[in-house]
Amino acid sequence: xxxxxxxxxxxxxxxxxxxxxxxxxxxxxxxxxxxxxxxxxxxxxxxxxxxxxxxxxxxxxxxxxxxxxxxxxxxxxxxxxxxxxxxxxxxxxxxxxxxxxxxxxxxxxxxxxxxxxxxxxxxxxxxxxxxxxxxxxxxxxxxxxxxxxxxxxxxxxxxxxxxxxxxxxxxxxxxxxxxxxxxxxxxxxxxxxxxxxxxxxxxxxxxxxxxxxxxxxxxxxxxxxxxxxxxxxxxxxxxxxxxxxxxxxxxxxxxxxxxxxxxxxxxxxxxxxxxxxxxxxxxxxxxxxxxxxxxxxxxxxxxxxxxxxxxxxxxxxxxxxxxxxxxxxxxxxxxxxxxxxxxxxxxxxxxxxxxxxxxxxxxxxxxxxxxxxxxxxxxxxxxxxxxxxxxxxxxxxxxxxxxxxxxxxxxxxxxxxxxxxxxxxxxxxxxxxxxxxxxxxxxxxxxxxxxxxxxxxxxxxxxxxxxxxxxxxxxxxxxxxxxxxxxxxxxxxxxxxxxxxxxxxxxxxxxxxxxxxxxxx
Amino acid sequence: xxxxxxxxxxxxxxxxxxxxxxxxxxxxxxxxxxxxxxxxxxxxxxxxxxxxxxxxxxxxxxxxxxxxxxxxxxxxxxxxxxxxxxxxxxxxxxxxxxxxxxxxxxxxxxxxxxxxxxxxxxxxxxxxxxxxxxxxxxxxxxxxxxxxxxxxx
Numbered sequence: 001x002x003x004x005x006x007x008x009x010x011x012x013x014x015x016x017x018x019x020x021x022x023x024x025x026x027x028x029x030x031x032x033x034x035x036x037x038x039x040x041x042x043x044x045x046x047x048x049x050x051x052x053x054x055x056x057x058x059x060x061x062x063x064x065x066x067x068x069x070x071x072x073x074x075x076x077x078x079x080x081x082x083x084x085x086x087x088x089x090x091x092x093x094x095x096x097x098x099x100x101x102x103x104x105x106x107x108x109x110x111x112x113x114x115x116x117x118x119x120x121x122x123x124x125x126x127x128x129x130x131x132x133x134x135x136x137x138x139x140x141x142x143x144x145x146x147x148x149x150x151x152x153x154x155x156x157x158x159x160x161x162x163x164x165x166x167x168x169x170x171x172x173x174x175x176x177x178x179x180x181x182x183x184x185x186x187x188x189x190x191x192x193x194x195x196x197x198x199x200x201x202x203x204x205x206x207x208x209x210x211x212x213x214x215x216x217x218x219x220x221x222x223x224x225x226x227x228x229x230x231x232x233x234x235x236x237x238x239x240x241x242x243x244x245x246x247x248x249x250x251x252x253x254x255x256x257x258x259x260x261x262x263x264x265x266x267x268x269x270x271x272x273x274x275x276x277x278x279x280x281x282x283x284x285x286x287x288x289x290x291x292x293x294x295x296x297x298x299x300x301x302x303x304x305x306x307x308x309x310x311x312x313x314x315x316x317x318x319x320x321x322x323x324x325x326x327x328x329x330x331x332x333x334x335x336x337x338x339x340x341x342x343x344x345x346x347x348x349x350x351x352x353x354x355x356x357x358x359x360x361x362x363x364x365x366x367x368x369x370x371x372x373x374x375x376x377x378x379x380x381x382x383x384x385x386x387x388x389x390x391x392x393x394x395x396x397x398x399x400x401x402x403x404x405x406x407x408x409x410x411x412x413x414x415x416x417x418x419x420x421x422x423x424x425x426x427x428x429x430x431x432x433x434x435x436x437x438x439x440x441x442x443x444x445x446x447x448x449x450x451x452x453x454x455x456x457x458x459x460x461x462x463x464x465x466x467x468x469x470x471x472x473x474x475x476x477x478x479x480x481x482x483x484x485x486x487x488x489x490x491x492x493x494x495x496x497x498x499x500x501x502x503x504x505x506x507x508x509x510x511x512x513x514x515x516x517x518x519x520x521x
Numbered sequence: 522x523x524x525x526x527x528x529x530x531x532x533x534x535x536x537x538x539x540x541x542x543x544x545x546x547x548x549x550x551x552x553x554x555x556x557x558x559x560x561x562x563x564x565x566x567x568x569x570x571x572x573x574x575x576x577x578x579x580x581x582x583x584x585x586x587x588x589x590x591x592x593x594x595x596x597x598x599x600x601x602x603x604x605x606x607x608x609x610x611x612x613x614x615x616x617x618x619x620x621x622x623x624x625x626x627x628x629x630x631x632x633x634x635x636x637x638x639x640x641x642x643x644x645x646x647x648x649x650x651x652x653x654x655x656x657x658x659x660x661x662x663x664x665x666x667x668x669x670x671x672x673x674x
Binding site: 416 | 646
């Protein structure tokens with residue numbers, strides 16, 4: 001990899017001045033970039049019952065994978081049991097259904113949890129899922145301290161964009177900081193938050209808004225964790241980010257470079273971090289699902305390839321590439337394979353992994369990096385003012401007054417009008433629309449999963465010791481009423497009695513309340 | 522407030538614009554599309570009642586009655602449309618509202634005739650233009666006006 005296809009020898013980076021690995025990391029976190037370690041090709045998967053997804057996990061591990069990434073179904077993400085009224089029709093559809101510890105046991109059956117790393121994409125009930133994972137591991141003889149992985153646990157963006165919230169913002173952020181405190185003390189290999197701009201962008205924001213809202217949320221968690229008694233360098237090295245790779249190639253590269261620079265300078269100057277790892281903006285990237293078109297779906301393969309290339313040139317640590325059929329349904333196996341192959345082509349055929357920050361120093365890219373940073377700074381200023389010098393309070397204020405959802409909806413509508421007026425061309429949608437007659441073969445998920453899962457939940461409720469369940473929930477409610485108590489230990493105790501996710505959520509709702517969005521257009 | 526020029530009038534000769542009620546059913550939180558549709562319809566002169574997320578068939582029926590809506594628009598991105606949309610149509614019929622239900626979002630082509638047979642008035646897929654959205658909604662209201670036995674009181 002140290003030479004081009006034609007045999008021209010290559011250094012790991014080029015140009016005078018700031019080098020990759022130098023603070024503030026605009027040009028990358030490591031001097032040798034992908035030469036020292038290629039990005040992780042982490043493909044997100046989950047469907048049906050826990051047993052279905054467990055079989056998929058075993059297949060992935062046998063094929064040489066070392067990392068698992070779990071997609072949960074909507075009821076699980078929303079903290080509702082499979083037999084809740086709202087869950088009908090959604091059990092096991094967009095991910096795997098997890099109601100109780102029994103499902104988590106099935107999900108990871110036969111997997112050595114000290115040998116793999118696991119990513120769990122869940123937010124509102126993150127603490128409950130984390131507790132179940134710990135309980136499963138310890139039941140299998142693996143201490144919590146040996147567990148490695150990531151839980152998304154980024155609740156702030158839920159109020160701004162993805163809308164998978166349960167409790168109001170403040171008690172939700174308490175759960176986030178409880179989890180940060182817990183993993184900092186007891187699970188040194190775990191990443192307790194993945195601060196995510198992906199969903200903000202998907203909901204319609206601009207690139208600069210994606211960056212600024214995400215980093216503002218990151219600053220908010222730092223302030224919350226410090227207020228909960230932690231030192232910034234104790235937990236900041238374990239924070240990570242998750243960005244979108246959209247279609248405007250150079251804008252995206254500027255965004256990734258600006259992200260590293262802003263995070264490093266703020267962590268050092270404003271939050272006084274001293275550990276170099278606290279200053280490093282490590283991020284996962286996913287290509288933009290919202291850019292996929294239902295029309296002429298095979299064209300999406302080209303879109304995904306270009307978006308993936310921008311993420312790699314931007315220096316991402318890991319990458320998920322979307323499947324071409326995802327504007328229509330969950331991906332088929334073939335479509336998911338093409339998406340993975342696309343990453344492998346970028347990694348092994350294009351030469352993009354040979355040289356770090358290959359566009360650094362290009363007038364346009366440097367200007368774009370500065371411009372995105374300038375726009376982000378304007379947003380930070382607004383949030384900081386709203387919070388009277390606290391980014392955490394500023395983010396709460398922006399959630400309360402509809403600032404984030406309003407900005408995002410404005411940007412989404414502006415974009416839609418431009419497409420509608422033909423000022424912005426989307427190939428196959430508003431131009432080059434002939435020959436749009438291909439029907440992609442789609443994945444379809446039957447109703448059997450829901451029936452199986454309901455039966456499973458009924459059985460678990462039947463087999464468990466109800467007195468123990470109720471007692472554990474009562475302890476949890478009492479702890480929730482004490483603002484300084486860490487809720488992780490009582491949640492772990494509750495999941496061990498096979499209390500369901502929905503029951504634990506209901507117990508917490510009895511103290512915290514339920515968040516209802518003020519619906520504005 | 523003055524009515525915007527070219528407003529689409531409601532079918533009951535009351536001289537006011539069409540009132541369209543927009544909502545998301547169930548747990549699905551994808552509201553980007555529905556918000557764009559809300560602004561599109563509002564800019565076209567319709568009156569938009571935006572209920573937002575986590576609605577049930579019952580909450581939508583109640584809002585329909587309260588707000589005197591002429592048409593219901595639902596957005597679906599969770600692959601639950603074959604379960605949820607017919608249930609919505611039945612709930613509206615059961616309440617005797619005679620209000621058409623229009624669906625937008627991610628609906629595979631094969632499911633469109635199934636939904637239309639179940640009584641859904643129109644299905645708008647991804648990439649539908651602003652004009653298509655406005656005309657589907659107003660046409661659904663217009664058909665209700667002319668359909669025998671469903672004349673407005």
